[in-house]
Each structure stands twice: as structure tokens, then as C-alpha cells.
Amino acid sequence: MRTLPSILVLAACTSGPAVPPIGLDPEPRPHPTADGVGSSYTLTFPEAAAQYLEVEAVFPATGDELELFMAGWTPGSYRIRDYARHVEALVASTPDGDRLPVRKSAVNRWVIDAADTADVVVRYKVFADGTSVRESRVEADAAVLNGAPTFLTAIDRLDRPHDVRFILPDAWADLATGLPPHPSGEPSRFRAPDFDVLVDSPILAGKLSILEWTLDGTPHRLAHLHAPPDFPGERTAADVEAISRATVAFWGGMPYRDYIYLNVLNGRGGGLEHKTSSLMFAHPDIMHDDDAYKKWLGLASHEFFHTWNVKRLRPEGLGPFNYEQPVLTPNLWVAEGLTSYYADLLLVRAELFTEEEWLSRLSRRIERTQAMKGRKVRSLEQASEDAWIKYYQPDANHDNVSTDYYSKGAVVGFLLDAEIRKKSGGWASLDDAMRLAYKRYSGERGYTAAAFQEVCEEVAGSPLEDFFERFVRGTAELDYAPALELYGLRFAHSEPNDPEIGQIGIQVSGGQITRITRGSPAWGADVIVGDELIAIDGHRLKGSVRDLLRGKPPGQQVELLLSRRDRLRKVRLGLAAPTDQSFTLEPRPDASLEARTHRTRLLGQPRPGSPESRAAARAKSSE
Ligand SMILES: [Zn+2]
Incomplete structure (x- = not known):
């Protein structure tokens, strides 16, 4: 039996005053100075209902030109995503509001003429309608933010601290992230020691339910966004605590000062690992379906194990990251x-x-x-x-x-x-x-x-x-x-399912062939993906292909009626025996x-x- 932990419910209020939206000709107003950091960002959400966030960033000008870039991918999800396509209305100015010329040097890079200023203020908007754990999404009542699709940074100052301040709509109330707190102690300000940590620290803002436990004195939190009213957060926290305890026992210690599981109950799926947090998506009804809940526990276990395996014990190549190019590893x-x-x-x-x-x-x-x-x-x-x-x-x-x-x-x-x-x-x-x-x-x-x-x-x-x-x-x-x-x-x-039914080796969706299995009767028989399957042996496809093959044993010849480029064609082929094999393990x-x-x-x-x-x-x- 596991003993249940004592759980605290926390709600850190981080709301602040609303600020005017970013326009193309902004009024000069006080800016946080760059103060030796690589960049200093203020995020606001005046157009959250239209899925926009707005960023004001201050960069120290270290030469005649300042070159900024937006990352192309998020570590852990290995595909170039071109996040820069969601950036718009980018303007640069001096702290006094004098506009500075901006030109593009690549699809994800901006060069600003900074010869006559100590600091450069850059304002831009980001359209955030992402649906996955590697993107950002803003709605009227909440935001899920990732660093790579949100923060432009100076190409030559990745290793400097990056400060972030959030000014949230009043109704959002809470904010949760693995970002380190700002030295000022302000609850809505954070300081990432470098760009890697900024990218590695997703943020949830909105109405959150936050549960906490400690392991050997180290705080662990689980934050739920969009939890239904009857959601039993305490049970999820007790189970995730058990996972964290078993995983820490496996590795023999914790390589972080605190850890947060960020869980968004938005009806989607997936998870992404980070050094001091994980971002997970799940269905709001997971607690009503034992299988779905066990899968979610598997996701939490998977992402937490990554805290060691890949975020720290990492293959050569996966860090320091090149955020603009694919990086290969055989591991x-x-x-x-x-x-x-x-x-x-x-x-x-x-x-x-x-x-x-x-x-x-x-x-x-x-x-x-x-x-x-x-x-x-x-x-x-x-x-x-x-x-x-x-x-x-x-x-x-x-x-x-x-x-x-x-x-x-x-x-x-x-x-x-x-x-x-x-x-x-x-x-x-x-x-x-x-x-x-x-x-x-x-x-x-x-x-x-x-x-x-x-x-x-x-x-x-x-x-x-x-x-x-x-x-x-x-x-x-x-x-x-x-x-x-x-x-x-x-x-x-176990016997194969329906051994008397022959196989063609195709998958069909909406009447169209979507996959053909290598080595099957359809493979190489001039049946290709995209063909419409209309009938088998004169019987129209209405349900599944399997329904049409019932009563047709392996070895029997069948005739497929297909449509390709709106021309009908017939293909004859011999059915194969089912290849299903049971791989269900059981104790001897x-x-x-x-x-x-x-x-x-x-x-x-x-x-x-x-x-x-x-x-x-x-x-x-x-x-
Ligand atoms: Zn993984």
C-alpha cells in the first residue's frame, strides 16, 4: 500500500494592470532596461480572444546592427516548424520611441540598425493557435506558451540571462512554469539564465488548480489547466507523487531544485519533456475512463523519466542546440x-x-x-x-x-x-x-x-x-x-482472427486507399494509395473491406473495382492468408x-x- 501524501492547493495570483495594445506607432513609455541581461520581455494579452499575444522586448545594442532570430523547432520534437510564420507587426525603436530600420536576413531573422542607441525595443505580435505541446495557444481565458514559438532573441547573446514579465488579464489569476523566479521577487517575473532555459520552460496561465508535495524536501507541483469542476485533482497528485517517488528512487536523487508537471485538460494528447517541468495534454474526462487515466499516468511517468534520460543524460548532438537546423543522433x-x-x-x-x-x-x-x-x-x-x-x-x-x-x-x-x-x-x-x-x-x-x-x-x-x-x-x-x-x-x-477470411493488404478511409502493406496481394498489383475502392466482386463498399471479404478464403481470386482520376478500372488478385500473430505475453x-x-x-x-x-x-x- 502506498501512503497518500498531504497535498496543498496553491493559487499564486499574478494578475496585473491591463496595458494598451501594441500598435504600429506606439506611444513612448517607460521600458525595463536591459540591465546586462541578453533580453528582457514583457508579455501582454490584449487580443487573447483573437488568439494573439504581444511581446515588448528590450535588447542591449552591442554593435551597429542587432540580429534577432526565432527558433525553428522545440527540442524533443524533431521537425523544423518555422515558428517565425506566426510573428507579425514587428517594429523596433529606441527607448525614447524613435523608430529604427528593420530588414529580414532570413525567414526567421531580423536585422535592426542599432548604431545610435544603447538599447533596442522590439515589439511584435504572435498568432498562437497551436494544438500541440510544442506550440503556443492563447484563448480568451488561458494561455499555453512555449519558448521557441514566442521569444525572439539576439543571435549572439544566447548564453545571457533572459528576463520575462507577464501582465495577465485579471480573470486569468494564476501562472505556472518551471522558469526560475526573478531576483526582484515579483511573482510574475522570471529570469532564465540563458536562452536554452527559456525555450525549455513552458508556461500555463489562466485558472489553474495547483497541487504540491515534497520529496526529501524538494517541492514538486502538478498544475491542471481547464480542470472540470468535479475533477479529483488530489487523486491525480497522489498518483503522480508515487511516480515521482519511484523514479527518484530509481535514479538515486533529484537534479533540480523544484519540478512542475503542467497538465492541460484540453481534449488533445501528447507530452513534452523539460529539465524542470513537463507539458502534458489530456482529455478532461480521463478520470471517467480507467484506460485513459492509466495512459495519462504512463505519459506522466514517461515525461518525468526524461528529466534524467535525454534532458541530462543526453546523446551527443542534442545540446547545445542549433535551433535553426535539424540535429541528428542515432540514439x-x-x-x-x-x-x-x-x-x-x-x-x-x-x-x-x-x-x-x-x-x-x-x-x-x-x-x-x-x-x-x-x-x-x-x-x-x-x-x-x-x-x-x-x-x-x-x-x-x-x-x-x-x-x-x-x-x-x-x-x-x-x-x-x-x-x-x-x-x-x-x-x-x-x-x-x-x-x-x-x-x-x-x-x-x-x-x-x-x-x-x-x-x-x-x-x-x-x-x-x-x-x-x-x-x-x-x-x-x-x-x-x-x-x-x-x-x-x-x-x-491464439488462432488468427477469422482464419477463413482472405486478406488484400490495404487500408481504406472514406472509400480511399490510404496504405498498402508491403508483400501483400495488393502490393505491386497496380493498386495505389489514392485509388477509390468502389466494390469487391460486384458488391459496393459500404462498411469495412473485411465485411466484403467475409466468406472468401485465402487463395480465392477477387475482383476490385477502383476509380483513379475518375476512370473506373478492375484489378484481379488472389487473397492471402491472415498474418495475425498473437504477441500477448502471459506468465508460464x-x-x-x-x-x-x-x-x-x-x-x-x-x-x-x-x-x-x-x-x-x-x-x-x-x-
Ligand atoms: Zn519521450
Whole structure:
């Protein structure tokens, strides 16, 4: 049983006086001086109902010209987003209000003539209608802000402090962020030590419900935006506290002074990790659906694990960031896949998931991995490097040519953990490898693929070259047998769904073919994505394709009636046998005591003096 924490409900009032909207010819008024900082921003929301925010920024002029840029992407979400397209009405002036010439030097860069002024005041508006955790969104009653799409900064002063002051509409009441407080102590002012921290610190403003607990004296908060009146915030906080406790126990300490989970109940999904916070989107009704709530707990666990794995223990290349170009790493499978593996495992260790629920989540990840034909085309390392053009830009052929480094990365984490436990005779685990990697590579230096493998081998006390060559750098079919044997598990036997129904290998949406599975009857049969499927064997498509194939066994010839460019055409092909295979894991009833002990150790926290904790001590002393 977990004991429930005592929870405080906080509401910090940060509202201030309304200010006039930014016009193209603003009246001169007092500005905060740049005061040695890289930039100083004041955010206002006079047109919140039209989804605009307004920024007044003061930059010290360090030369004849001041060059500003807006980031192109948000770390953690690997695609160039061109946030500058939402910037408008940008004007520059001296602190006295004299206009300064501005020209564009790139789509996301502005150059200001600053020869005759000590400070440059820049005003601009941002249209904020984002729908994801990597964008900003402003509405009449609330704002969800991310740094990258909001703050222009001076190209040569990224390492200077960035001050931010918020002047919120009166009704918004609260503000929550992981940004460090301003030395002035004003509740609505913050000071990021550099641009990275500003980008890494999303902000919620509006009517918030904020819950707090401490772990070894370190404050942790959970802020809900748009919580329905009957939302049981205390229960969510108790469960998220259990996650934070189990995760901190895993890593052995906290690398932050305080941490905040920012949760927006806006009906969307997704999460993004940050160094002292995480931003999560969820449905306001999650508490009415156990599955949805468990998924949300999985999201909270995933994002919090990132506080260590990727935000600090990071692949070489992911920091310091180039905010204008894609940066490649072959190690997103470690950053995302192993985070997914541990997110589930720590929910069991936090006693929020049963063993059965954990097996179910792992089974779905195996199914997803095995369903993608692309697993034979693109390795985990290649899929990591191609995230920018594959994972974040999937096309109709995606599953045929790519690998999901989240699901396959988690599955390979499960297999790698078992391999380390086997090779070390149960004395070490992937847990120890993660902690040793953290110790070595969470500072200035990121890890390479070779360095991560070396850490695993060191902890295992044995080479793992064959494992990494086949399953990480290569595209060999995963071998589940050693892990299943170690933990006393097996895949449940099941017949394919409807073995009598033949398969074509297409997905159809709204009558149009959206995907064709590599190697299926439709593949290479002059059936292409975008064709409209009208009928099979003279029967009009009204429901699902499966409905039309009922009673047609594998091997039977069928005739598809298709439309392409408004011309009808017929294609004959032979149906294939279903390829469904069950990947539902279950405990073997005849599992040995040793296998059950391994499973218990995997799912439970290592006890002081246990083989795992002794192995950790051994790994530390070997450095
Ligand atoms: Zn992640």
C-alpha cells in the first residue's frame, strides 16, 4: 500500500494592470532596461480572444546592427516548424520611441540598425493557435506558451540571462512554469539564465488548480489547466507523487531544485519533456475512463523519466542546440525507447500498474513493432537519425519502410535488460547501466552510440556486440526467447482472427486507399494509395473491406473495382492468408522459482543489499 501524501492547493495570483495594445506607432513609455541581461520581455494579452499575444522586448545594442532570430523547432520534437510564420507587426525603436530600420536576413531573422542607441525595443505580435505541446495557444481565458514559438532573441547573446514579465488579464489569476523566479521577487517575473532555459520552460496561465508535495524536501507541483469542476485533482497528485517517488528512487536523487508537471485538460494528447517541468495534454474526462487515466499516468511517468534520460543524460548532438537546423543522433531509441520501457516498469514499481497491466502494455509495444514491415528496412539507429523526415513526417508508405523507435526501442530495452541480467548472472541490470551512463554523460559531454554500448557491456561484465549489431544497428528479427525464458513468460496461443477470411493488404478511409502493406496481394498489383475502392466482386463498399471479404478464403481470386482520376478500372488478385500473430505475453504456469524471482526483481524495487544494488556499487567502484 502506498501512503497518500498531504497535498496543498496553491493559487499564486499574478494578475496585473491591463496595458494598451501594441500598435504600429506606439506611444513612448517607460521600458525595463536591459540591465546586462541578453533580453528582457514583457508579455501582454490584449487580443487573447483573437488568439494573439504581444511581446515588448528590450535588447542591449552591442554593435551597429542587432540580429534577432526565432527558433525553428522545440527540442524533443524533431521537425523544423518555422515558428517565425506566426510573428507579425514587428517594429523596433529606441527607448525614447524613435523608430529604427528593420530588414529580414532570413525567414526567421531580423536585422535592426542599432548604431545610435544603447538599447533596442522590439515589439511584435504572435498568432498562437497551436494544438500541440510544442506550440503556443492563447484563448480568451488561458494561455499555453512555449519558448521557441514566442521569444525572439539576439543571435549572439544566447548564453545571457533572459528576463520575462507577464501582465495577465485579471480573470486569468494564476501562472505556472518551471522558469526560475526573478531576483526582484515579483511573482510574475522570471529570469532564465540563458536562452536554452527559456525555450525549455513552458508556461500555463489562466485558472489553474495547483497541487504540491515534497520529496526529501524538494517541492514538486502538478498544475491542471481547464480542470472540470468535479475533477479529483488530489487523486491525480497522489498518483503522480508515487511516480515521482519511484523514479527518484530509481535514479538515486533529484537534479533540480523544484519540478512542475503542467497538465492541460484540453481534449488533445501528447507530452513534452523539460529539465524542470513537463507539458502534458489530456482529455478532461480521463478520470471517467480507467484506460485513459492509466495512459495519462504512463505519459506522466514517461515525461518525468526524461528529466534524467535525454534532458541530462543526453546523446551527443542534442545540446547545445542549433535551433535553426535539424540535429541528428542515432540514439533516440535510448532517449525515447528506453524511456518508454521504464515509464511502464516504474508504474509497476510505484504500485500503480499490476503485473498484468504491464504485460499488456509490453505486448502492445511488441505487436506494434512486429506489425511494421519497416523493421526489416530501417534499424533503430537509422530510424533515430531519420526522425526529422520519417517519424515526424509519416507518409502512406511509412510502416513499410520505417521503424518506430518508441515501441521497438522499448522492446529492445526489455530484451537488453534481460541480456544484461543473464550475462551478469543476475548481479546487474539495465537499471545499473542507465545510472552509470547518467553518471558519465549527464554533464557537458553527451554520449555516443559506442559509449552507451560500452556502459551496458561494463555493467554486464561481458561483450554485447552481437546484440547491438543485430538489434540496434541491424534489422535482424528480434529474438524474444531468452527474455521470455529468463522471466518465465510466453506468448499466449491464439488462432488468427477469422482464419477463413482472405486478406488484400490495404487500408481504406472514406472509400480511399490510404496504405498498402508491403508483400501483400495488393502490393505491386497496380493498386495505389489514392485509388477509390468502389466494390469487391460486384458488391459496393459500404462498411469495412473485411465485411466484403467475409466468406472468401485465402487463395480465392477477387475482383476490385477502383476509380483513379475518375476512370473506373478492375484489378484481379488472389487473397492471402491472415498474418495475425498473437504477441500477448502471459506468465508460464510452470515457470521455475528462479524465473519467477527474476520477474519479481524486474518489477520490484531493488532492496538494499540485493544483487542489483550490489551490482550498482560494483559498477561505481570500477570507474
Ligand atoms: Zn519521450
